[in-house]
Each structure stands twice: as structure tokens, then as C-alpha cells.
Amino acid sequence: MSIDLSGYKKDFPIFERKVRGGNSLVYLDSGATSQKPDSVIEAESNFYRTINAAVHRGAHLLAEEASESYEAARSNVAKFIGAHDNEVVFTKSATESLNVIAYALGNPQSEVHIKSGDHIVVTEMEHHANLIPWQQLAKRTGAILSWLSFTEDGRIDLSNIDEIITTKTKLVAITHQSNVFGTILPIQEISKAAKAVGALVVLDACQSAPHFSIDVKELNVDFLVFSGHKALGPTGIGILWGKYELLEKLEPAIFGGSMVDSVTMQGATWSSAPRKFEAGVPNMAQAVGLSAAIDYLTNIGMDNISSHEHELTKKLLAGLSGISGVKVIGPLDLKDRGGVVSFTVEGVHPHDVGQVLDQYGIAVRTGHHCAWPLMRKLKLVGTTRASFHIYNDAHDIDRLLSGIEKVKSYFKVSK
Amino acid sequence: MELDSLYQEVILDHYRTPHHKGLTSESDIQVHHNNPSCGDEVTLNLSMRDGKIVDISWDGVGCSISIASASVMSDLLIGKSYDQANVILQAFVELMQSKGKSTGDEVLLEDGVAFAGVSKFPARIKCALLGWMAFKDAAAQVME
């Protein structure tokens, strides 16, 4: 049964504008960044209008109110992912979160750290943000990077998991949902294998947290990251969640004001987590904006959101299968699959596909989607990708499908 | 339609049957360039004698704009002196930076003027310049 979320689109002011060709906007690029509802835009600007002050310093009323709002945002995020308040660190993005974890784990002064000869395991379908920080960590420490591969239809290949995740493995960094294939990975199964050998698990929840309900305890991971801007929230705010006892064992990666317990000319000691990971005046208005986004999402219900996207994915996959020359890159079935659909159009480069679709007001992502090794393995230059959020509807899919027919006729590849 | 100003028939023709595509076995230099934002790649072989461009051949994967542009570039530059080639290159770069305000010098750029519309699509300018930048790099290395 499909869920009717059509009433929510009007909350997103961007859909009032016209785009190329005088067309209304069909926004199918939420995998890159989502659009923002009025409530988020207002929460962010109201922070500036009414309570703007640097949090955690200053003895005045504004500083008090700003700090309260900022900490309430932290609690809201914690609740959203099933965590404790003091386990949620605000960063500027998922990318920053992953780099902070990698730097902290690469510091020999951290009670838990990566050493020469340790194995770090990733997957071959990672976004560059969950690949390069680990490549660099391996380089700095002398650790060895290895990876789980994927099957032809874009599922994780666990057939050799026992050879990849071994007693040498100290860290497993994986994506929850592929930003290219749309595949949802069996995190519990992978974390079970990691835990069995005592390895830590870092989960990239960029493509999952904004779309379906997640719980860090159920997932059985040690760290989790996502970006506010893909979850209807503002840019410039990211989440780093870590188990409290682990956060306490790690050295910070960014140093400065607001993160110290005590400072002398010779050195400094750190406040406890999460504050020690938040040096400097943080992105306060953005944290408050993200909190409004979480309220917005949870008010609709994450289960409703995922059912809605599931229906759209089903409709798009069915529609694409009826167009000759179009190949879906990723699973064709709906099992463990989110609202991200990559495809190629035979004889037309993704960039050209995207350009023609843009002429009809349809915004898609084209290229390698920051997953270059994945593309190399598939011997593709890139794909065209449609990804959803709550403001999409069946009409958007119809416009995309007819747009693809126009691409084919424009480039004369109709057959 | 706006799109037709981007995808001129000349461009689509060069895309479907690109000229000088397929690398020759011999050359003075080979360069490889890519466009990290979209993954397009070009490998270019250049042969020069007495300051003159004797041959250009190239291969690569890319969108219609980048393939057609590499095709037009090699047509235009083979047989030219290094200095002439640079004048043409500069004219093409300026056309790409014209934000739709220039129609291009047809005497100098021949089929290259078909790319004038590309300058209105900021995301595509890099595509159109990929082959040209590979040539620029290769020629500079040979002239060193």
C-alpha cells in the first residue's frame, strides 16, 4: 500500500521556482543534497534573529539561550539514532566526521589506535569520503587497507569475508547504503564478523539516516556519521556518533578553544566527549536547523518516508525496464534497496543524458558519484542517478521516464 | 530550443564519427588528461617537426562535447605551426569563456565555432577544453 505524502511538497519553497525551459522542477538529486522545508530555513534564520551568541561562553542571556538550543539539538540527534547525548559530536559534515575519526585513530596517544601491520577493511563501493581517509590513515601508520568487493548486481560480496576480516583487522569502515547502487548493506552481519575479531566498525550513514529509521545499538557499530544537508537540514553540519567509552579513549583531531579542561604554556588537557571534539565556535544555527529537520522527518515518520521511497523506486525500476538500451546499475529487485537508482543509456554519455533531462526541468546526478573505484571496476565512465526524498512523487517518475525517451531521440539512439 | 545551441549538428556529427581518434603507434610525446569531476579521459599523441604539428591522434572516453571538441581540435591544429596553433587555441579558450556573448572567429576556428553555445553552460566548458588542454600540455613539453 502506498503512503500519501503529497501534502508535504508545499513545505519546500524551492519548488515554487521555474527551471530551464520554463519547467517546474523535478528534483531527483537528493542523494547529493536534499531540499529544505520552510521549518528548517526558519529555525536556522531565527537562531540568527533571536538568540545568536557563541555557545558555551559568555555570561549573558543570549549565550545561555544559544547554548540551550544547541544542546537540545544534540539531544534530538541522539534520540534520532538511538544514542546518548554525550555520544553525539557536531562536525561540519560527514566528510569531516570520518577524517576526525581517522586522525584520532591514527594518533599513537589515543588509547585505541591503528598500528603498523593492522588491517583496515573497507568496501569497493565506498564514497571517496569513506575511502580516502582510510587510505591516508594506512599510509601514515603502516596499516594495510583491504576491501570487500561487490557482486554484479551491486550487492556486497561476503563470500570471502573470512579472508578479508581476520584477526589482523582492527577497523571496518562501510557504507550503510551505496550512493551508486542504492543497495542497503547487511550491517549486522558485517559488524558481527568484525566484533568476532575485535575490530571497530565505522558506519557511513549518509544515505541511510535521512531515509529510514536507524538505531546505533541495533546496528552494533562503534562509530556512525552522516551529513545534515542530505537529511533536509542545513549545509555545514555533520554528525559523528561514537560509543562514549571509545570517544573517551581517543585524542581529539582538531585543537583550539572550547575543548579544553585546562591550558598552560606547556600543554593542555581535554574536556570530556563530546566537547573535546568540538574545538572553536561550532556551526550553531546549522545544528539548530538540523534539529528542526529531524523534527520534520520524525513527524512524518521514518517508516512512512522509506515506504514512500520504496514505492517510487519500484515504479522507476519497472519503468526503466521497459526502455530499450537502458540498463540499471544496481539491484533490479527491491529487497534491501533504497531510493537511489543508477542507470546508463546505451550510446549516450551520462553527462549528455543529464543535460537533456535538465532542459525538461529534471535534475539528476551524472558521473562517478565520488565512487571512482566502483566505476573503474564496472568499466563505466559514470552513470545517471536518480535519488528521492519525500517531495518526489509518481509524476516525477513519469517525467523522468519520458525525459529518457527524449534523450534517446535527441541522440538518435532510438531502437 | 536552448539545447540546440549546445548540441549543434556539427558537434553531433563529430561525436558520431570523430576524426583522428585511435592512437598512432609513434609520436614524440603522449599525454593523459582527465576531468576529475566527471571521469572523462583523453590520451593524446603528438608529433612535431621543425616547430610544426605533423600529427595528432587521441583516444578516450567522454561525452559528446568532449569527444567532438577533441575531433575538431585535431582537424584544426594538424599542419599548423606551433605559434599558429597557440593562436587558435587561445581563440577557442576565449570563446569558451565568453558566456554566450561571442560567436567565434569562423576563419580561425572553422567547425570550432559550433561550440559557442557551450560557453552558456558552465558545467560543460571543461568538457570542451579537455582535448585542447591535453594538446597544450603535449606541445609545451615537446617545445621545451
Ligand SMILES: Cc1ncc(COP(=O)(O)O)c(C=O)c1O
Ligand atoms: C555515501 C556517502 N558518504 C559520504 C558522503 C560525504 O558527505 P559530505 O559531502 O556531506 O561530507 C556522501 C555524500 O555525497 C555520500 O553519499
